[in-house]
Amino acid sequence: MELVLIIKLILVVAVFAIALGIAAYSTYGERKIAAFFQDRLGPNRAGPFGLLQPLADGVKMIMKEEIIPAHADKTLFILGPALAMLTACMTGVVIPWGSTIEIGGAYYPLQITDINIGILYAFAVVSIGVYGVMIGGWASNNKYALLGALRASSQMISYELAMGLSIVALVMTTGELSIGEIVRQQHGWHWNVIYQPLGFLIFIVCAFAECNRTPFDLPECETELVGGYHTEYSSMKLGFYLFAEYINMFISSAIISALYFGGYNFPFMDSLGLSHNMVTTIGVFVFFAKVIFFIFFFMWIRWTLPRFRYDQLMNLGWKKMIPLAIINVLITGCVVLLLNKN
């Protein structure tokens, strides 16, 4: 019993540290990749290859002057970024980072908790995340911030529907709501993306919208809204908002890899003839490779596509994504029914 607790504690700390570390280095990666896509070199002065850049950015953020506008609601103003950061860090608990490790004959899963409604939990927490944006924008008492917050909330609601529907189809094929179990079912190469290509497409588009990433970054579009919901924020509070976005991106990538790309599973994992712990270790690396690929994918899209106009965003969400998701649910339902009859 005690060993379980210790392992869980280590896992919590490790996941937290890794999430923060990856988010910090995503900021570096983002700038590097943006630069490479634009034929530039990107940050390369702080440390070798500019690897200390996230540190320099962090110091810069903390050293900046902290301003709370005179007419802002102080409590809510502070609550906003805190909530954004908190919810961003909370989703990590249901993600299975690896299979099980064997210590003295007992197996311990590399997942902080495998609650049986893992998917619902993840979506619930992600939806709370929008409150961070809304509260921050509202509390700033600034029309640009308010507009940004409004856009964020309506965008979240619109895309959450399609996202939920794409998950419904996934739940129908797997018959499970626990993320750990869904990943276990995708053993080897039985990845869900093969059975749910349309669902995956809808899911990833919605994930972009949920993370406020280009082409759906309307809540913070600089060209129209100054800075969007974080116009009035400065110093580390702004840092928290920006950082939360990167953590969300990391978590989204992890969820996408877990739900659709087999998580820690990789082809031929049984036929290599390795020990159980060895397979698990490789699995963890495979999982992180997938996650990092999806983070790269997020950035790749960001530096390729321009931002949508707001009506286009809503049209896409309500008139394309939701019908498509419903069709997907229908087809999946029919196929599942037919297969079960035989």
Add this chain to the structure above:
Amino acid sequence: MQLTNRSKVVSNKEMTLMERAYLPAIVKGMGITLSHLFKKKVTIQYPEVKRPIAPVYRGWHVLKRDEQGRENCTACGLCAVACPAEAITMTAAERKPGDENLYREEKYASVYEINMLRCIYCGLCEEACPKEAIFLTDRIVPSDMLRQNFIFGKDKLVEGTTADKRIDVGVRGGAHRKED
């Protein structure tokens, strides 16, 4: 007239289903950005690598000395009058007996300042100078954090006396001499 062969005819005709599906276009765009990932980077790593500049480049001014190491400038103020940006200010002083080895004329500039933030590097001061005292050189003015550090006094403008501290003005000096 055709300038490049990259022009494309644009039409407003109805989009085909393929075009309206939007995804093929996205994939194509991602292909373009991905190809840029491996292209040669155009960045010039400035302090270590410098872009070649023209021989007539106009940068950081120098106040020249003559062959005997005396300052050429006589504080006539013609450069300040000529300057369209009003960047030059100076204070004139009379040469003291015994200072003949420092200043070529009886009058000299005890203070000579150019505000490098005002200067537009037009080179009119150089053209106006009757004493061949001021020249623009190919040196780039370094960046700084404070505005006041951009007011360059004589310490930053006058060249040194020893041969290695002299500042070459290249073709600019030669061109002037021919006109004289």
